[in-house]
Amino acid sequence: MTFNPNSDISGGRTSHRGRNTGLALGGGGLGVIALFVISQFLGVDLTGLAGGGGQQAAPDTELEQCLTGEDANERVDCRMKGAAASLEVYWSAAAPEQLGIAYQAPQPVVLFDQSTTTGCGGATSATGPFYCPPDQTIYLDVTFFDELESRFGASDGPLAEMYVLAHEWGHHVQNLAGILEAAQDGQTGPTSNGVRVELQADCFAGAWVANAAQTTDDQGVSFLQPPTQAQIDQALSAAAAVGDDRIQETTQGQVTPHTFTHGTSEQRQRWFSIGYEQGAAACDTFRVDGSEL
Template identity: 65%
Template sequence: MTFNPNSDIGGGKVRRRGRTAGIAAGGVGIGAIAVVLISQLLGVDITPFLGGDVAQTQQIGTGEQLQNCETGADANASIDCRMQGAAASLEAYWSDEVPAQGGRYASPEFILFTDSTSTGCGGATSATGPFYCPADQTVYVDTGFFDELRSRFGASGGPLAELYVVAHEWGHHIQNLTGIMEAHSSRETGPTSDSVRTELQADCFAGAWAGAAATTKDENGVPFLQPITETQLQDALSAAAAVGDDRIQESATGRVDPEGWTHGSSEQRQRWFTAGYKGGTPSCDTFSVSGSEL
């Protein structure tokens, strides 16, 4: 999806962390591969707790505010500026939407990093993919993931696919603010588990933002984004399908085990994104529906 060139994205609060000196030891064997897979499931890098031998490059500090990311034209030209544009649009959308639903909105932090970084939830690496840390209320994204979304996971790519990923993580922040995350904190897995319902709701929240994105305006009354085309919508749906549990399991092991699901199937992720896109946040109650309706 395309930003209006003259929209003001300067209000997006995004920082990028620089990289410190790396610390490398040993080789990467079966144990390291297992750690990467576990880290992807948990959302944080657990190697520091295992005394592992995986090379690490930690990024620390608060990071620096992005420079030269002021307009929608900048967002269309640069991935970092596109992240700032996404933040500005999501901020404007949710700062109205949460109070309208009776809640109180507060902004998350948004950190871009490369390879690995420290977080309030522990050390995180690019292997985990983008994630939200409730402990420090921060969205973390290594923008290199968007290349992997195409090359490794088989998504079609495109700007709306990238923005869908950010909007999904922002959805977790909304769940944290509104108490949804705390109320449904079971660590059980499976096709009808709290984990899957939480992730599908975040997909729905992302869809709700996308459905309103072309009418969400900056402080000057200019819509941040131009209307979504059918091709762009299909890019977002392709990204949602690419990270479905069933597709990832089949690719990794050659079989599908629904009892191990934490995020939902490709079909479910597409369907709940579409529900939000067409119906807004009122359509996103994934916790009240029966398992067959999920």
């Protein structure tokens, strides 16, 4: 999706945490890979977070330079800020209207380099993007987007990146709705609550993409232009790239459905599309039978 160049994204709530030094990453190469798989992309599974780490005081000057949609079209950090502004406007209305719940904004999205501390423990770039329920914050190292492309074969592009943020925002909405706790029962597998939570977040992301062009800044200028089919395909490619089956093929050479935590490539694409075509109210992944999930 492309931002309207003259839209005002300055209200997007994001912060940046600078490079951190001295974090001891346990485990060496293999450990890092395992850690990545556990919490790969968007997981609410927080067991893989590395301990330790600390962040420097936030030098937000670069993000403060992100003022317009033109900036968001040029820089990934500005793009996250712009998407945050749009997501906030969308969910402020959609949460009560579509889901019947009161909406509260999450804490500012934290864009970090290499490592940071969170309310859920220490996080590194290897953790992948995630939402931390206790501090209601999305954490995202934007270098993950490179990995999404190089390691998992997603087609790169702005909408693929914004899908990641929108998915995490979906977890915040689930947290507000009291749904997120269902994922914490420790179960895995194709019809587990964990998979249902993840597919619902994908569906919520699709609902936002479909409505993003209707979200406007304080002056009534739309943040984003309607997505093109090629851009939708980018988001679907990203969703497929992070399917459990695809990741398991890549990392362990075989697919083991009983360990699924996020759903297959096909499921993630399909639920994104359901949200895109039918809206957030249609994202009831908990009501459908396991065979229809």
